[in-house]
Every structure is written in C-alpha cells, then in structure tokens.
Amino acid sequence: MTQQAQPSSPSGYEFNEAQNLTFNVLASRMKFLGVLNLVFAVFIGLFAVLALFSSPLTLVVSGPQVALMVVMGLWMMNASSSFRMIINTKGSDINHLMTAMEALRKLYNLQFWLTIAVLVLFLVGFLLAISLGVFAAAAMNGEVPGT
Amino acid sequence: MTQQASGFEFSDVQNDVISRLSSRMKFVGIFYIVVGAMMGLGTVAMLFIMPPVAVIYGLATAAEILIGLWTNNAASSFKMITSTQGNDVGYLMTAIESLRKLYNLQFWLLIGGIVLCVLVVIVVLVGGLAFMSQMTPTT
Numbered sequence: 001m002t003q004q005a006q007p008s009s010p011s012g013y014e015f016n017e018a019q020n021l022t023f024n025v026l027a028s029r030m031k032f033l034g035v036l037n038l039v040f041a042v043f044i045g046l047f048a049v050l051a052l053f054s055s056p057l058t059l060v061v062s063g064p065q066v067a068l069m070v071v072m073g074l075w076m077m078n079a080s081s082s083f084r085m086i087i088n089t090k091g092s093d094i095n096h097l098m099t100a101m102e103a104l105r106k107l108y109n110l111q112f113w114l115t116i117a118v119l120v121l122f123l124v125g126f127l128l129a130i131s132l133g134v135f136a137a138a139a140m141n142g143e144v145p146g147t
Numbered sequence: 148m149t150q151q152a153s154g155f156e157f158s159d160v161q162n163d164v165i166s167r168l169s170s171r172m173k174f175v176g177i178f179y180i181v182v183g184a185m186m187g188l189g190t191v192a193m194l195f196i197m198p199p200v201a202v203i204y205g206l207a208t209a210a211e212i213l214i215g216l217w218t219n220n221a222a223s224s225f226k227m228i229t230s231t232q233g234n235d236v237g238y239l240m241t242a243i244e245s246l247r248k249l250y251n252l253q254f255w256l257l258i259g260g261i262v263l264c265v266l267v268v269i270v271v272l273v274g275g276l277a278f279m280s281q282m283t284p285t286t
C-alpha cells in the first residue's frame with residue numbers, strides 16, 4: 001500500500017543518511033551560487049549607478065540584469081535553505097522538500113521565459129537581417145522604385 | 148514513527164509542482180544542449196582558424212552540454228515521479244543527484260573563473276609596476 005503525503009500536514013517521512021548527504025552537497029553548492037549572484041548583482045548595480053553620470057542608458061541595460069540576478073540568487077538561497085532544513089530537522093522533510101521544489105520551479109520558470117525571450121529576439125533579428133538583405137539586393141539591382 | 152523509502156507517494160498537489168518544474172527544466176535543458184551543439188560546430192570551425200581559442204571554446208561547449216544533459220536527466224526523473232507509482236523517492240533522489248552534479252559543475256566553473264580573474268589582476272598589477280619602474284628615470 002502506498003502512503004500519500006499531505007502538503008498541509010507533516011508526513012513524518014525521513015530521508016536516510018546517504019540521501020541527506022546528497023541534499024547537503026546540493027544545498028551548499030546552491031547557497032554559494034545564490035550568494036555569488038547577489039554579490040555580482042551588487043557590483044553591477046554599483047557600476048551602473050557610477051556610469052549613470054556618463055551614460056543614462058547604462059541603467060536601462062543593467063537594471064533588468066541586476067533585478068534578474070537578485071531574484072535568481074534569492075530563489076537559489078531559498079531552495080538551499082529548505083534542502084538544509086531537510087537535514088537539520090525531523091518530521092517535516094517532505095514539507096521542506098516541497099518548499100525547495102517550489103523555489104526551483106520559480107527559478108526554472110524564470111529561465112524558461114528568459115530563453116523564450118532570447119529565442120524571440122534572435123528570430124526577430126534574423127528576420128530583420130534577411131529583410132534588410134533582400135531590400136539591399138533589390139535596391140542594388142534597381143528593382144526598388146525611387147532608387 | 149518515521150517512514151522509510153519504498154512505497155511513498157507524493158500527493159496530487161505535490162505532483163503538480165513537480166510536473167511543472169519538470170517541464171520547465173526539460174525546455175531549459177534542451178535549449179542548453181542545442182546551444183552546446185551549435186558551439187560544438189563553432190569549435191570545429193575554430194580548430195582550423197585558431198586552435199588555442201578552439202580549446203577554450205571546446206571547454207565551454209562541454210560545460211554547456213553537460214549542464215543541458217543533467218538538467219534534462221533531472222527533468223526526466225521528476226517526470227517519472229508524477230507518471231509512475233511505487234518508487235517516488237528513488238526517482239526523486241536520481242533527480243536530486245543530477246541537480247547536485249549540475250550545481251557542482253557550476254560551482255567549480257565559478258571558482259575557476261574567480262581564480263582566473265584574480266590571476267589576471269595580479270599579472271596586470273605586477274606587469275604595470277614593472278613597466279612603471281622601467282619608465283621612472285633612475286638617478
């Protein structure tokens with residue numbers, strides 16, 4: 001018979017030592033990457049503010065980048081903390097696991113939409129380049145009226 | 148009393164979260180693999196133009212493909228949790244193991260990057276100081 005875990009009530013399921021070891025390594029790596037994301041975001045933010053006096057456009061480029069890095073860093077750290085809680089506490093392993101899964105889901109959801117945005121931008125750029133190429137070729141052959 | 152390993156099943160609500168995570172990871176993983184394959188083609192081309200650069204390009208390609216494969220593996224194991232019964236914890240641990248490898252690689256890549264940056268800064272500083280001392284007229 002299978003046991004159904006309830007998200008609202010702790011199931012009492014406990015991961016064993018070997019499994020905890022895997023969670024521990026994953027948690028520590030994710031924490032490092034999360035912290036580093038935040039540190040880099042602070043550096044980029046500071047440079048953007050300093051560069052603001054010479055070129056206001058810097059903030060338009062750096063602003064979203066800093067925001068993304070902060071959000072991703074925070075989600076990595078949240079997931080890491082929840083994985084760590086699996087090891088450090090008893091009786092609520094599945095709840096902590098699901099909190100980590102939720103943080104991971106948000107992280108990959110963001111990456112998914114960023115990937116979509118990159119693909120769309122790439123496609124638009126590609127189509128634009130082809131259109132310009134065709135137009136330029138037609139202009140050189142004198143097929144465009146007024147050229 | 149705590150429950151151990153076999154027979155544990157995630158609830159429908161939990162399966163929903165895991166399923167959505169899996170589908171997003173699958174897409175991101177495939178994207179990494181495709182980009183890695185394109186970089187691989189670039190590496191082959193670079194071999195004929197600038198072999199030293201091709202080595203760096205090749206390393207980046209390998210990292211990209213590994214990240215894609217581990218993301219994809221984790222996604223597949225997460226999907227198995229939702230589509231099968233009786234071995235949820237087994238599939239979960241396979242997915243977590245893939246994630247561990249993925250983040251471990253990113254960790255060491257970052258450490259490598261930081262070490263390289265520090266080395267570059269030291270070389271530039273030492274080189275700059277040596278240049279300055281040569282330029283300064285001695286009495």
